[in-house]
Amino acid sequence: MDKVRVQLLDDKTGEVLKEVDVMTSANAVLFADGQTFQQKLDSGALKGQTGAIGPQGDKGDPFSIAKVYTSISAMNAGFSTDGLKSGSFVLIDTGNVNDTDNAKLYYKGVTAYTYLTDLSGAQGIQGPQGIQGLKGDTGPTGLQGLQGIQGLAGTDGASIKVGATYATGTDVKLFLKTI
Numbered sequence: 001m002d003k004v005r006v007q008l009l010d011d012k013t014g015e016v017l018k019e020v021d022v023m024t025s026a027n028a029v030l031f032a033d034g035q036t037f038q039q040k041l042d043s044g045a046l047k048g049q050t051g052a053i054g055p056q057g058d059k060g061d062p063f064s065i066a067k068v069y070t071s072i073s074a075m076n077a078g079f080s081t082d083g084l085k086s087g088s089f090v091l092i093d094t095g096n097v098n099d100t101d102n103a104k105l106y107y108k109g110v111t112a113y114t115y116l117t118d119l120s121g122a123q124g125i126q127g128p129q130g131i132q133g134l135k136g137d138t139g140p141t142g143l144q145g146l147q148g149i150q151g152l153a154g155t156d157g158a159s160i161k162v163g164a165t166y167a168t169g170t171d172v173k174l175f176l177k178t179i
Helices: 037-043 072-077
Strands: 006-009 016-020 065-069 089-092 104-108 113-118
Touching: 065 072, 072 089
Parallel strands: 065 089
Antiparallel strands: 006 016, 089 104, 104 113
């Protein structure tokens, strides 16, 4: 590991006044512009020149799932015979979203598959209730039902007599007033 050696110098003679621990004395080191070492470090001013740009690498393969297995055991059993190259991605699809192994993504290494992540995701929140459909048109009138059977005869009611006896055939008008 490289170490940084910082010395405090006399600005007139250049004589070394003392060795300084940069980590504990960053505010003690003062630059000619008046800023401390810590201020320059915090502001990002203590950077070297940008290095040369390296050559561009080969274009990588696009992400794709090379094979889908129905179980982890089937994946492991097919490791040496599946024809996939190292670096290929495989997915477990058990056909059951409640199975803990369903939607697991693996990476084919040199000697075995390596588990990367579960792609199933969390269950989403319940959506809002849908809008109610429009009321339909009134249907056609149904057929008239059959006439019911005649009811039983009622009992005779009490007769009313008001004040006097009237002769048969006389028109009588009766006015009742609710009190």
